[in-house]
Amino acid sequence: MKATPGSEPERVEVLLSKLRECQRTPWPVYDEIRALGDVIPSRWGPVITGYETCRRLLRSRDWRTPDYQWRRTRGSRWTRPASREIGRSLIVANAPEHTHLRRGLGQMFDDTTLQRLRQVTEETTERQLDLAQRQLAAGTADWTRTVAEIVPVTTLTRWLGIPDRDGAALREWTHAQAAAQELLPSGHDLDVADAATAHLELFFTHLIADRRAVRQTDVLSQWLAVWDSIEGDQEQADVIVRRLAATTTAAGIETTVTVLNNAMWTLARHPEQAKWLAGHPEAIPAAVEEILRWDPPVHLVSRVASTDTDLNGHPVKAGDMAYILVGAACRDPRWLTDAAKFDIARQPGRGGHLAFGLGPHYCAGAALARLESQVVLERLLARGPLPHVVSAEWEPRVAFRQLSELLIAHE
Numbered sequence: 001m002k003a004t005p006g007s008e009p010e011r012v013e014v015l016l017s018k019l020r021e022c023q024r025t026p027w028p029v030y031d032e033i034r035a036l037g038d039v040i041p042s043r044w045g046p047v048i049t050g051y052e053t054c055r056r057l058l059r060s061r062d063w064r065t066p067d068y069q070w071r072r073t074r075g076s077r078w079t080r081p082a083s084r085e086i087g088r089s090l091i092v093a094n095a096p097e098h099t100h101l102r103r104g105l106g107q108m109f110d111d112t113t114l115q116r117l118r119q120v121t122e123e124t125t126e127r128q129l130d131l132a133q134r135q136l137a138a139g140t141a142d143w144t145r146t147v148a149e150i151v152p153v154t155t156l157t158r159w160l161g162i163p164d165r166d167g168a169a170l171r172e173w174t175h176a177q178a179a180a181q182e183l184l185p186s187g188h189d190l191d192v193a194d195a196a197t198a199h200l201e202l203f204f205t206h207l208i209a210d211r212r213a214v215r216q217t218d219v220l221s222q223w224l225a226v227w228d229s230i231e232g233d234q235e236q237a238d239v240i241v242r243r244l245a246a247t248t249t250a251a252g253i254e255t256t257v258t259v260l261n262n263a264m265w266t267l268a269r270h271p272e273q274a275k276w277l278a279g280h281p282e283a284i285p286a287a288v289e290e291i292l293r294w295d296p297p298v299h300l301v302s303r304v305a306s307t308d309t310d311l312n313g314h315p316v317k318a319g320d321m322a323y324i325l326v327g328a329a330c331r332d333p334r335w336l337t338d339a340a341k342f343d344i345a346r347q348p349g350r351g352g353h354l355a356f357g358l359g360p361h362y363c364a365g366a367a368l369a370r371l372e373s374q375v376v377l378e379r380l381l382a383r384g385p386l387p388h389v390v391s392a393e394w395e396p397r398v399a400f401r402q403l404s405e406l407l408i409a410h411e
């Protein structure tokens with residue numbers, strides 16, 4: 001059904017379409033959407049900007065993730081290979097399957113694992129900051145490719161026991177696959193996402209076969225042992241572990257690259273706060289939370305109504321998708337005073353930011369993401385004043401907003 005010209009549904013559709021092209025500053029568009037209401041109906045489903053409503057939906061079991069079954073009934077983009085594969089992943093599974101998968105996963109990042117990964121992160125960060133420093137001495141450093149991409153990829157591949165040489169390909173494929181989860185992906189985006197999904201599937205199939213042949217002490221070998229005993233069927237266990245490995249790789253790389261890019265972009269443009277933070281390293285964890293709130297790596301998550309319902313006075317049909325604009329919600333002025341202002345000394349808003357989601361699908365890698373962000377900031381700020389930004393470019397993406405280039409230089 002087409003929206004009436006000039007109506008709220010039509011205006012929100014125009015604004016959402018505009019978002020892809022204005023990633024440098026999506027904030028005025030969020031303000032315009034927010035001005036239309038907390039929940040705005042659209043042809044695609046309700047669009048939500050209000051912190052409280054976003055929070056409510058993320059925690060609710062009545063609002064389900066768009067899983068395999070849902071995708072099958074929708075057709076078009078949702079039944080493409082990348083989307084079908086994502087539909088089978090932990091991130092969009094619903095109870096009871098989701099509960100089953102999450103239990104088998106256990107606590108991925110316990111203290112011992114985090115301690116080991118801290119060492120990997122610290123060594124990688126020091127090595128890459130040395131490289132960035134040499135680039136700065138010669139003129140301009142490429143923060144994205146030298147630091148922001150390398151630290152999460154190396155930490156993740158070491159955790160999964162994947163050789164370092166495969167990191168670059170994994171980065172490329174997971175980035176391409178993320179397009180399948182975008183708000184309005186182009187046909188080309190979907191083709192690239194499908195091809196990347198095929199590469200990821202093959203890569204992890206081989207990796208798991210290798211682990212079956214030679215068991216090690218890494219997390220993949222542990223998962224195989226756990227799922228063999230739960231399923232009692234090796235073939236089934238292989239499929240589950242392949243999907244868990246591919247999901248954590250995709251979920252962990254794309255987002256952590258963004259928070260490391262955002263940390264440099266944001267602090268370089270707030271030099272007074274960066275200077276204060278360098279003298280107060282104990283405030284780095286709080287600064288990371290503010291960076292995550294102010295510009296979360298994931299700006300949009302979706303949920304599907306499980307029954308006909310009413311959302312803040314708007315009727316919603318079972319199966320309709322709700323667009324939860326996390327990026328807008330984290331700057332909702334009704335939730336947080338001066339929400340548009342970046343302030344590392346602020347008191348966190350009641351209930352906390354939504355950058356890691358909330359409820360049953362709360363990010364399973366939040367502890368690792370926090371550790372990596374804190375280590376990079378500690379080591380970066382210990383090296384003296386921050387460089388300034390020479391140029392910054394964003395991908396034309398809304399859900400997984402991402403800096404594609406961030407060049408920095410000293411005065």
Ligand code: HEM
Nearest residue numbers: 090091251252255256259297301356357361363364365369
């Ligand atoms: C700053 C970095 C990160 C951000 C901002 C982030 C954000 C998120 C968000 C918003 C969700 C919930 C999605 C939803 O509700 O639909 C999520 C789920 C998830 N994340 Fe992260 N993530 C980050 C890093 C990581 C890392 C490092 C890993 C693992 C290595 C990871 C693994 C996962 C997994 C497995 C889920 C699915 C949990 C479930 O559905 O039960 N994430 N993440």
